[in-house]
Amino acid sequence: MFNDRIQQLIHRLPPHTAALVTSGASRRYLTGFPSSAGAVLITEQGAWFLIDFRYIEKARETVTSCQVAEALSTKDQIAEYLTKVGATELWIETRNLSLAAYRDWQKSLPEVRVSDCPLLDDWLAAMRAVKSPDELSAIRAAGQITDAAFAHILSCLRPGMTEREVALELEFFMRKNGSEGVAFDTVAVSGKNSSLPHGVPTDKPLGKGDFLTMDFGAVQHGYCFDMTRTVAIGSVSEEQKRVYKTVLAAQNAAFGVLRAGVPGKTVDRAARDVIENAGYHGAFGHSLGHSVGLEIHEDPTAAPRSEALLPAGTVITVEPGIYLAGRFGVRIEDTVFVTADGYENLTHSPKELIIC
Ligand code: ZN
Ligand code: ZN
DSSP states (O other): OHHHHHHHHHHHSOTTEEEEEOSHHHHHHHHSOOOSSOEEEEETTEEEEEEOHHHHHHHHHHOOSSEEEEOSSHHHHHHHHHHHHTOOEEEEOOTTOOHHHHHHHHHHOTTSEEEOOHHHHHHHHHHHHSOOHHHHHHHHHHHHHHHHHHHHHHHHOOTTOBHHHHHHHHHHHHHHTTOSSBSSOOEEEEGGGGGSTTOOOOSOBOOTTOEEEEEEOBEETTEEOOEEEEEESSOOOHHHHHHHHHHHHHHHHHHHHOOTTSBHHHHHHHHHHHHHHTTOTTSOOSOSEEEOSSSSSEEEEESTTOOSBOOTTOEEEEOOEEEETTTEEEEOBEEEEEETTEEEEOOOSOOSOOBO
Protein backbone atom coordinates (compact mmCIF):
# COMPACT_ATOMS: atom_id res chain seq x y z
CA MET A 1 0.00 0.00 0.00
CA PHE A 2 2.71 2.49 1.00
CA ASN A 3 4.76 1.27 -1.92
CA ASP A 4 1.86 1.93 -4.33
CA ARG A 5 1.65 5.50 -3.07
CA ILE A 6 5.35 6.06 -3.71
CA GLN A 7 5.07 4.46 -7.17
CA GLN A 8 2.17 6.76 -8.08
CA LEU A 9 4.36 9.76 -7.33
CA ILE A 10 7.35 8.34 -9.19
CA HIS A 11 5.19 7.82 -12.29
CA ARG A 12 3.94 11.40 -12.22
CA LEU A 13 7.27 13.17 -11.76
CA PRO A 14 8.79 14.68 -14.92
CA PRO A 15 12.19 13.33 -16.06
CA HIS A 16 15.20 14.30 -13.92
CA THR A 17 12.89 15.63 -11.25
CA ALA A 18 12.83 14.43 -7.65
CA ALA A 19 10.36 15.24 -4.89
CA LEU A 20 10.96 15.97 -1.23
CA VAL A 21 8.09 15.31 1.17
CA THR A 22 8.54 17.25 4.38
CA SER A 23 5.26 17.28 6.33
CA GLY A 24 4.69 14.80 9.14
CA ALA A 25 1.31 13.70 7.80
CA SER A 26 2.52 13.10 4.22
CA ARG A 27 5.66 11.33 5.47
CA ARG A 28 3.44 9.02 7.47
CA TYR A 29 1.11 8.57 4.48
CA LEU A 30 4.03 7.39 2.34
CA THR A 31 5.90 5.31 4.92
CA GLY A 32 3.33 4.31 7.54
CA PHE A 33 5.81 5.62 10.08
CA PRO A 34 4.90 8.35 12.59
CA SER A 35 7.73 10.73 13.44
CA SER A 36 8.27 14.33 14.44
CA ALA A 37 11.09 14.84 11.94
CA GLY A 38 12.51 13.35 8.76
CA ALA A 39 12.11 13.60 5.01
CA VAL A 40 11.05 11.35 2.14
CA LEU A 41 13.00 11.80 -1.08
CA ILE A 42 11.33 10.37 -4.17
CA THR A 43 13.37 9.92 -7.32
CA GLU A 44 13.03 8.08 -10.62
CA GLN A 45 15.14 5.33 -9.10
CA GLY A 46 13.29 4.85 -5.85
CA ALA A 47 12.68 6.57 -2.57
CA TRP A 48 14.67 7.24 0.58
CA PHE A 49 13.32 7.88 4.04
CA LEU A 50 15.81 9.93 6.06
CA ILE A 51 15.11 9.69 9.74
CA ASP A 52 17.22 10.49 12.78
CA PHE A 53 18.72 8.24 15.43
CA ARG A 54 15.71 8.43 17.76
CA TYR A 55 13.56 6.56 15.25
CA ILE A 56 16.03 4.66 13.10
CA GLU A 57 15.76 1.22 14.73
CA LYS A 58 11.97 1.10 14.48
CA ALA A 59 11.95 2.63 10.99
CA ARG A 60 14.38 -0.01 9.68
CA GLU A 61 12.10 -2.69 11.09
CA THR A 62 8.83 -1.39 9.71
CA VAL A 63 9.26 0.85 6.65
CA THR A 64 9.22 -1.07 3.36
CA SER A 65 8.18 1.58 0.83
CA CYS A 66 11.53 3.43 0.96
CA GLN A 67 15.16 2.73 1.66
CA VAL A 68 15.66 3.84 5.23
CA ALA A 69 18.75 5.93 5.95
CA GLU A 70 19.87 7.50 9.18
CA ALA A 71 19.76 11.27 8.85
CA LEU A 72 23.22 12.49 9.79
CA SER A 73 23.50 15.55 7.60
CA THR A 74 20.17 15.49 5.75
CA LYS A 75 20.90 18.18 3.18
CA ASP A 76 24.29 16.71 2.21
CA GLN A 77 22.77 13.25 1.96
CA ILE A 78 19.97 14.52 -0.26
CA ALA A 79 22.48 16.34 -2.48
CA GLU A 80 24.37 13.07 -2.81
CA TYR A 81 21.25 11.05 -3.74
CA LEU A 82 20.22 13.68 -6.29
CA THR A 83 23.63 13.52 -7.95
CA LYS A 84 23.52 9.74 -7.91
CA VAL A 85 20.19 9.57 -9.77
CA GLY A 86 20.98 12.49 -12.09
CA ALA A 87 18.15 14.73 -10.86
CA THR A 88 18.44 18.39 -11.83
CA GLU A 89 15.26 19.63 -10.21
CA LEU A 90 13.80 19.08 -6.75
CA TRP A 91 10.15 19.79 -5.96
CA ILE A 92 9.49 20.44 -2.29
CA GLU A 93 6.20 19.85 -0.48
CA THR A 94 5.42 23.26 0.95
CA ARG A 95 2.11 22.66 2.76
CA ASN A 96 3.67 22.86 6.22
CA LEU A 97 7.05 24.31 5.35
CA SER A 98 8.12 27.73 6.54
CA LEU A 99 9.48 30.20 4.02
CA ALA A 100 12.74 30.22 5.99
CA ALA A 101 13.05 26.44 5.72
CA TYR A 102 12.29 26.57 1.99
CA ARG A 103 14.99 29.20 1.42
CA ASP A 104 17.37 27.10 3.45
CA TRP A 105 16.77 24.14 1.13
CA GLN A 106 17.43 26.38 -1.87
CA LYS A 107 20.69 27.61 -0.36
CA SER A 108 21.83 24.15 0.69
CA LEU A 109 21.25 22.50 -2.69
CA PRO A 110 22.96 24.83 -5.21
CA GLU A 111 23.51 22.00 -7.72
CA VAL A 112 19.77 21.54 -8.44
CA ARG A 113 16.83 23.80 -9.14
CA VAL A 114 14.76 23.74 -5.96
CA SER A 115 11.11 24.44 -6.76
CA ASP A 116 7.87 24.89 -4.85
CA CYS A 117 5.91 23.50 -7.81
CA PRO A 118 2.33 23.22 -6.46
CA LEU A 119 1.72 19.96 -8.32
CA LEU A 120 3.44 17.94 -5.60
CA ASP A 121 1.20 19.34 -2.87
CA ASP A 122 -1.85 18.87 -5.13
CA TRP A 123 -0.99 15.23 -5.87
CA LEU A 124 -0.46 14.43 -2.22
CA ALA A 125 -3.72 16.16 -1.22
CA ALA A 126 -5.68 14.33 -3.94
CA MET A 127 -4.20 10.96 -2.97
CA ARG A 128 -4.82 11.55 0.72
CA ALA A 129 -8.39 12.71 0.01
CA VAL A 130 -9.48 9.24 -1.13
CA LYS A 131 -9.33 6.90 1.83
CA SER A 132 -8.22 3.28 1.49
CA PRO A 133 -10.14 0.55 3.36
CA ASP A 134 -7.42 0.57 6.05
CA GLU A 135 -7.67 4.33 6.49
CA LEU A 136 -11.45 4.14 6.66
CA SER A 137 -11.33 1.47 9.35
CA ALA A 138 -8.93 3.60 11.40
CA ILE A 139 -11.35 6.55 11.12
CA ARG A 140 -14.26 4.29 12.06
CA ALA A 141 -12.37 3.10 15.12
CA ALA A 142 -11.64 6.70 16.14
CA GLY A 143 -15.36 7.42 15.62
CA GLN A 144 -16.38 4.60 17.94
CA ILE A 145 -14.26 6.04 20.75
CA THR A 146 -15.61 9.53 20.06
CA ASP A 147 -19.22 8.29 20.14
CA ALA A 148 -18.53 6.40 23.38
CA ALA A 149 -17.04 9.57 24.91
CA PHE A 150 -20.24 11.45 24.14
CA ALA A 151 -22.39 8.75 25.77
CA HIS A 152 -20.07 8.89 28.77
CA ILE A 153 -20.16 12.66 29.16
CA LEU A 154 -23.97 12.65 29.11
CA SER A 155 -23.86 10.62 32.31
CA CYS A 156 -21.47 13.14 33.93
CA LEU A 157 -22.99 16.51 32.98
CA ARG A 158 -24.64 18.47 35.77
CA PRO A 159 -25.01 22.14 36.67
CA GLY A 160 -21.88 23.38 38.45
CA MET A 161 -19.42 21.25 36.46
CA THR A 162 -17.01 23.61 34.69
CA GLU A 163 -16.30 23.76 30.96
CA ARG A 164 -12.72 22.76 31.70
CA GLU A 165 -13.92 19.70 33.63
CA VAL A 166 -16.16 18.71 30.71
CA ALA A 167 -13.23 18.96 28.25
CA LEU A 168 -10.91 17.01 30.56
CA GLU A 169 -13.48 14.29 31.16
CA LEU A 170 -13.95 13.83 27.40
CA GLU A 171 -10.21 13.69 26.81
CA PHE A 172 -9.57 11.36 29.75
CA PHE A 173 -12.28 8.98 28.55
CA MET A 174 -10.95 8.93 24.98
CA ARG A 175 -7.36 8.31 26.10
CA LYS A 176 -8.44 5.64 28.56
CA ASN A 177 -10.36 3.89 25.81
CA GLY A 178 -7.52 3.70 23.35
CA SER A 179 -7.31 7.07 21.64
CA GLU A 180 -3.70 7.95 20.76
CA GLY A 181 -4.33 11.53 21.77
CA VAL A 182 -6.87 14.15 20.86
CA ALA A 183 -7.46 15.03 17.22
CA PHE A 184 -7.46 18.76 18.20
CA ASP A 185 -7.93 20.86 21.32
CA THR A 186 -11.28 19.89 22.81
CA VAL A 187 -13.92 22.62 22.76
CA ALA A 188 -16.42 22.76 25.64
CA VAL A 189 -18.24 26.11 25.77
CA SER A 190 -21.47 26.95 27.56
CA GLY A 191 -23.99 29.74 27.95
CA LYS A 192 -22.71 32.97 26.40
CA ASN A 193 -19.41 31.24 25.58
CA SER A 194 -21.23 28.85 23.24
CA SER A 195 -21.48 31.61 20.64
CA LEU A 196 -17.67 31.28 20.21
CA PRO A 197 -17.25 28.55 17.56
CA HIS A 198 -13.75 27.64 18.78
CA GLY A 199 -13.86 29.01 22.31
CA VAL A 200 -11.40 27.69 24.88
CA PRO A 201 -12.94 25.90 27.88
CA THR A 202 -12.94 28.11 30.98
CA ASP A 203 -13.68 27.68 34.69
CA LYS A 204 -17.24 28.82 34.05
CA PRO A 205 -19.67 26.38 35.70
CA LEU A 206 -22.54 25.00 33.62
CA GLY A 207 -25.72 26.84 34.53
CA LYS A 208 -29.38 25.93 34.18
CA GLY A 209 -30.65 26.96 30.76
CA ASP A 210 -27.18 26.94 29.19
CA PHE A 211 -26.42 25.38 25.88
CA LEU A 212 -23.17 23.39 26.07
CA THR A 213 -21.29 22.81 22.81
CA MET A 214 -18.65 20.06 22.81
CA ASP A 215 -16.35 19.59 19.81
CA PHE A 216 -13.91 16.71 20.19
CA GLY A 217 -12.36 13.73 18.45
CA ALA A 218 -10.28 10.64 19.06
CA VAL A 219 -7.29 9.38 17.03
CA GLN A 220 -6.60 5.82 15.86
CA HIS A 221 -3.52 4.74 13.87
CA GLY A 222 -2.89 8.44 13.30
CA TYR A 223 -6.37 9.07 11.84
CA CYS A 224 -8.60 11.76 13.32
CA PHE A 225 -12.29 11.95 14.04
CA ASP A 226 -14.31 15.13 14.52
CA MET A 227 -17.70 15.50 16.16
CA THR A 228 -19.71 18.28 17.77
CA ARG A 229 -22.81 18.01 19.88
CA THR A 230 -24.77 20.77 21.63
CA VAL A 231 -26.89 19.83 24.65
CA ALA A 232 -29.00 21.89 27.04
CA ILE A 233 -28.37 21.99 30.76
CA GLY A 234 -31.50 21.73 32.92
CA SER A 235 -33.95 23.53 30.66
CA VAL A 236 -34.30 25.06 27.23
CA SER A 237 -36.15 28.13 25.90
CA GLU A 238 -38.38 28.18 22.82
CA GLU A 239 -35.79 30.27 21.00
CA GLN A 240 -33.02 27.80 21.83
CA LYS A 241 -35.22 24.98 20.52
CA ARG A 242 -35.86 26.90 17.30
CA VAL A 243 -32.16 27.55 16.72
CA TYR A 244 -31.29 23.93 17.45
CA LYS A 245 -33.95 22.69 15.03
CA THR A 246 -32.69 25.06 12.33
CA VAL A 247 -29.09 23.82 12.67
CA LEU A 248 -30.24 20.21 12.49
CA ALA A 249 -32.38 20.99 9.42
CA ALA A 250 -29.36 22.70 7.82
CA GLN A 251 -27.27 19.58 8.39
CA ASN A 252 -30.00 17.39 6.87
CA ALA A 253 -30.24 19.70 3.86
CA ALA A 254 -26.49 19.30 3.32
CA PHE A 255 -26.85 15.52 3.56
CA GLY A 256 -29.60 15.73 0.95
CA VAL A 257 -27.15 16.92 -1.72
CA LEU A 258 -23.96 15.25 -0.49
CA ARG A 259 -22.47 12.69 -2.84
CA ALA A 260 -19.33 12.20 -4.91
CA GLY A 261 -19.00 14.50 -7.91
CA VAL A 262 -20.70 17.47 -6.24
CA PRO A 263 -18.60 20.59 -5.53
CA GLY A 264 -18.11 21.32 -1.83
CA LYS A 265 -19.75 24.72 -2.25
CA THR A 266 -23.08 23.09 -3.25
CA VAL A 267 -23.17 21.18 0.03
CA ASP A 268 -22.25 24.33 1.97
CA ARG A 269 -24.96 26.29 0.14
CA ALA A 270 -27.69 23.76 0.97
CA ALA A 271 -27.02 24.13 4.70
CA ARG A 272 -26.46 27.88 4.56
CA ASP A 273 -29.78 28.47 2.74
CA VAL A 274 -31.70 26.81 5.56
CA ILE A 275 -29.98 28.99 8.16
CA GLU A 276 -30.42 32.20 6.15
CA ASN A 277 -34.04 31.45 5.26
CA ALA A 278 -34.78 30.94 8.95
CA GLY A 279 -33.64 34.53 9.56
CA TYR A 280 -30.14 33.85 10.88
CA HIS A 281 -28.23 35.63 8.11
CA GLY A 282 -24.63 36.21 9.20
CA ALA A 283 -24.88 33.86 12.19
CA PHE A 284 -23.07 30.98 10.42
CA GLY A 285 -19.65 32.50 9.88
CA HIS A 286 -17.53 29.46 9.11
CA SER A 287 -17.53 26.90 6.35
CA LEU A 288 -19.66 23.78 6.46
CA GLY A 289 -16.95 21.18 6.48
CA HIS A 290 -13.42 19.94 5.96
CA SER A 291 -11.97 16.57 5.17
CA VAL A 292 -10.26 14.61 7.91
CA GLY A 293 -7.54 12.00 7.84
CA LEU A 294 -4.02 12.04 9.21
CA GLU A 295 -4.68 15.73 9.82
CA ILE A 296 -7.82 17.23 11.27
CA HIS A 297 -8.15 19.75 8.43
CA GLU A 298 -7.55 18.31 4.98
CA ASP A 299 -8.78 18.89 1.45
CA PRO A 300 -11.30 18.91 -0.09
CA THR A 301 -13.49 21.28 1.91
CA ALA A 302 -17.17 22.25 1.81
CA ALA A 303 -16.95 26.04 1.99
CA PRO A 304 -18.82 28.79 0.10
CA ARG A 305 -15.97 28.90 -2.45
CA SER A 306 -15.03 25.21 -2.63
CA GLU A 307 -15.13 24.51 -6.35
CA ALA A 308 -13.42 21.12 -6.11
CA LEU A 309 -15.69 18.14 -6.73
CA LEU A 310 -15.84 15.79 -3.77
CA PRO A 311 -14.28 12.45 -4.73
CA ALA A 312 -15.85 9.13 -3.77
CA GLY A 313 -13.97 7.85 -0.75
CA THR A 314 -13.33 11.15 0.94
CA VAL A 315 -14.16 11.59 4.63
CA ILE A 316 -15.57 15.01 5.39
CA THR A 317 -17.32 16.82 8.23
CA VAL A 318 -20.76 18.43 7.97
CA GLU A 319 -20.92 21.04 10.71
CA PRO A 320 -23.42 23.86 10.41
CA GLY A 321 -23.84 26.25 13.33
CA ILE A 322 -25.70 29.34 14.45
CA TYR A 323 -23.87 31.73 16.78
CA LEU A 324 -25.75 34.59 18.43
CA ALA A 325 -23.05 36.84 19.88
CA GLY A 326 -23.31 37.43 23.62
CA ARG A 327 -26.22 34.98 23.89
CA PHE A 328 -25.68 31.38 22.79
CA GLY A 329 -24.67 29.15 19.92
CA VAL A 330 -25.37 25.71 18.48
CA ARG A 331 -23.21 23.50 16.28
CA ILE A 332 -23.86 19.93 15.19
CA GLU A 333 -21.03 18.10 13.45
CA ASP A 334 -20.78 14.63 11.96
CA THR A 335 -17.89 13.00 10.14
CA VAL A 336 -19.12 11.14 7.05
CA PHE A 337 -17.74 8.95 4.26
CA VAL A 338 -18.67 10.17 0.75
CA THR A 339 -19.82 7.55 -1.76
CA ALA A 340 -20.88 7.59 -5.42
CA ASP A 341 -24.57 7.82 -4.56
CA GLY A 342 -24.50 9.58 -1.21
CA TYR A 343 -22.66 9.16 2.03
CA GLU A 344 -22.30 6.93 5.05
CA ASN A 345 -22.46 8.69 8.39
CA LEU A 346 -19.56 7.47 10.55
CA THR A 347 -20.97 9.34 13.56
CA HIS A 348 -23.63 7.50 15.53
CA SER A 349 -24.32 9.76 18.50
CA PRO A 350 -27.91 11.00 18.84
CA LYS A 351 -28.87 14.41 17.49
CA GLU A 352 -32.27 15.08 18.98
CA LEU A 353 -32.04 17.93 21.49
CA ILE A 354 -30.91 16.43 24.79
CA ILE A 355 -31.63 18.23 28.07
CA CYS A 356 -29.19 17.04 30.74
ZN1 ZN B 1 -15.10 19.71 15.22
ZN1 ZN C 1 -14.60 20.10 12.16
